[in-house]
């Protein structure tokens with residue numbers, strides 16, 4: 625059995641930046657609280673907590689004397705105001721690509737335009753984006769939801785369209801093609817992150833070459849779940865948070881397995897999964913197969 629590993633697997637730029645900043649603050653002795661789990665990876669969050677970093681659900685949960693870290697997903701304008709009002713020290717790890725969407729959202733509001741956001745309305749990144757406009761906003765998860773929208777037609781103040789950075793590329797194209805036909809005055813900003821796009825592309829390419837795709841990432845990580853959806857179009861795909869979740873039966877009859885990982889997956893976990901997969905494979909192979917493999 626062959627194992628193909630995606631080159632793009634693991635931390636993206638924004639997550640890497642947020643994780644490094646938080647570890648550095650903890651090492652320097654700062655007492656810090658992150659607003660929500662720093663990344664969608666429980667193992668990494670637990671490690672940070674063992675170093676004294678507190679995960680606060682909201683500003684009201686930040687213990688006295690603690691500084692605040694805003695994670696890469698970003699937050700709405702009201703959270704910045706509340707931090708300033710409370711006089712808290714702020715370390716802003718909002719990914720610069722997300723901060724750019726905040727500026728676009730604010731412009732929509734300043735210009736009285738409607739903001740359309742392609743994304744998951746329950747995701748903190750989308751809630752943060754929505755929190756930077758005071759005007760009309762509509763969040764849609766797919767073309768069906770967009771079609772159901774009874775929004776302003778041409779001749780109104782105008783429409784600005786953005787996407788959650790991890791939105792699925794194929795869905796975005798479907799939706800923007802529709803918008804271009806129905807709302808000719810719409811300004812469309814493709815804010816899907818390059819890291820997401822290349823990761824999804826590579827997952828799709830690899831999924832065509834394998835019998836099984838193992839996606840490593842948090843079960844609550846949206847970009848991990850999107851990789852699974854992309855891979856499922858062409859092959860069987862499974863998701864694991866750690867090596868312990870690998871099941872031997874998944875590998876039965878599989879010739880080629882491909883491995884990729886979400887943007888919040890530390891390289892140590894990817895290595896661990898790859899190592900235990902090779903052990904699993906070795907155990908499953910007969911002596912004859914192992915001999916054939918070593919001859920190859």
Ligand code: F3S
Pocket residue numbers: 636637638639696697719720721722789817818819820887
């Ligand atoms: Fe930023 Fe893209 Fe990662 S938006 S947080 S670099 S997926």
